[in-house]
Amino acid sequence: MAHVAFFAIAAIAVASALGLIVRPNAIHGALFLVVNLGSVAALYLMLGAEFLAAAQVIVYAGAIMVLFVFAIMVLIPGKEETGPDPRRGARLAAVPVGALLLLLLVFVVVGRWSGPRGPVAAPSGSAGALGRLLFTNYLFPFELTSVLLLAAMVGVLLLARRRA
Amino acid sequence: MVPESYYVTLSAVLFSIGVVGVVIRRNPLVIFMSIELMLNAANLAFVAFGQRFGNLDGQAVVFFVMAVAAAEVAVGLAIIVTIFRVRRRLSVDDLSVMRW
Numbered sequence: 473m474a475h476v477a478f479f480a481i482a483a484i485a486v487a488s489a490l491g492l493i494v495r496p497n498a499i500h501g502a503l504f505l506v507v508n509l510g511s512v513a514a515l516y517l518m519l520g521a522e523f524l525a526a527a528q529v530i531v532y533a534g535a536i537m538v539l540f541v542f543a544i545m546v547l548i549p550g551k552e553e554t555g556p557d558p559r560r561g562a563r564l565a566a567v568p569v570g571a572l573l574l575l576l577l578v579f580v581v582v583g584r585w586s587g588p589r590g591p592v593a594a595p596s597g598s599a600g601a602l603g604r605l606l607f608t609n610y611l612f613p614f615e616l617t618s619v620l621l622l623a624a625m626v627g628v629l630l631l632a633r634r635r636a
Numbered sequence: 637m638v639p640e641s642y643y644v645t646l647s648a649v650l651f652s653i654g655v656v657g658v659v660i661r662r663n664p665l666v667i668f669m670s671i672e673l674m675l676n677a678a679n680l681a682f683v684a685f686g687q688r689f690g691n692l693d694g695q696a697v698v699f700f701v702m703a704v705a706a707a708e709v710a711v712g713l714a715i716i717v718t719i720f721r722v723r724r725r726l727s728v729d730d731l732s733v734m735r736w
Contacts, residue, residue, distance in 0.1 A: 478638045482646045489650050489673055493657030498665050505669050508650075512676055515643065519687050521695050524679075531702050536672070536709050543713045544665055547720050557662065559729070566659035574652035581681075582644050595692045597683075605692050606699065617703045624707035631714040 478518065485511040498544045502537060509533040521597035643684035650677035662727045664716050668709070675705050 484507065491504035509532045516525035557563060595601065606614050650673060657670030679698045686694020720726050 474638050478642060482642075485646065486649055486653070489653040489657075492666070492669060492673065493653060493661065498663055498669075501666050501669055505672065508673065509676060512650075512680055515646075515680060516683055518638065519643065519683050521683050521687075521698075524683065524695055524698055527699065527702060531706060532672070532676070536706060539709055539713055540665065540669060543717060546717060547665065547726055563660045566656050570652045570656035570659075573655055574648055577648035577651065578645060582641050582648065595686065595690055595695075597692070597695055602692060602695055602699070605696050609693075610696050610700075613700060617700060620707050621703065624710050628710050628714040631711070631718050 474518065478515075481511045481514050481518075484508075485515070499541070502540050502544060505540075506533050506537050509537070516597075519597070520595070523597055523599040523602050526599075640684045640688040644681050647677045647681040647684065650674075650680070662729060664719075664726060664728050664731075665713075667728065668712055668716070672705065672709070675701060 488504045488507040488511065492501045492508065495501055495504065509528060513525045513528040513533070516522075516528060654670045654674035654677060657673065658667050661667050661670065679701055682694040682698050682701070684694075686692060716726070719731065723730065
């Protein structure tokens with residue numbers, strides 16, 4: 473049962489990722505990316521990471537994608553990729569290179585970890601457990617994140633200011 | 637119970653698709669979305685590894701990646717909008733100098 477669910481969700485994720493990079497219209501790409509992020513959130517749930525699944529939907533599929541769609545609307549979608557591609561050959565060479573990268577990743581990363589699972593208990597991904605970890609072991613990086621977000625906010629304000 | 641290696645394999649597939657997307661597209665917004673796809677694939681691998689080794693640290697890292705991705709998207713989109721304002725065009729082939 474879990475296998476069926478996994479393969480169904482994985483098929484949706486791969487298909488939507490391919491849709492993102494194939495469709496010429498950027499808005500379609502953004503919608504495909506929302507589908508992809510949602511299916512990865514479902515996989516987080518299957519892995520027992522409930523808090524991350526919720527955060528994925530709220531932060532990625534919600535906030536970040538709204539920003540993307542907004543930017544696409546502002547920047548006149550699809551207009552920039554209409555002409556013939558002057559570097560078509562070089563760009564299409566990316567496909568076999570990407571396939572090679574995939575083979576390498578599967579061989580090196582997956583091949584090493586495909587053995588039987590050790591006798592470890594699955595951790596609880598609840599908001600309580602993760603919050604306790606973030607505010608103990610990861611307290612300093614957590615505080616640094618707030619500085620990073622503040623810096624990003626100030627930087628965006630500076631960039632968005634209309635120059636005289 | 638689905639083995640964790642399946643999740644890592646799916647993560648590798650999504651990451652490779654993201655890499656190809658970054659290279660074959662000319663629209664900086666789509667390139668940016670492909671980068672999000674790659675970050676997301678890496679997150680999936682982190683969660684799967686954390687599950688396999690029975691600790692929560694993988695999920696904590698994913699939390700930080702999400703925060704950094706949010707900041708990155710905000711700054712990156714602001715830069716793209718600014719470039720569009722100055723250039724009136726939006727193709728990565730035109731962007732070969734750091735100043736204008």
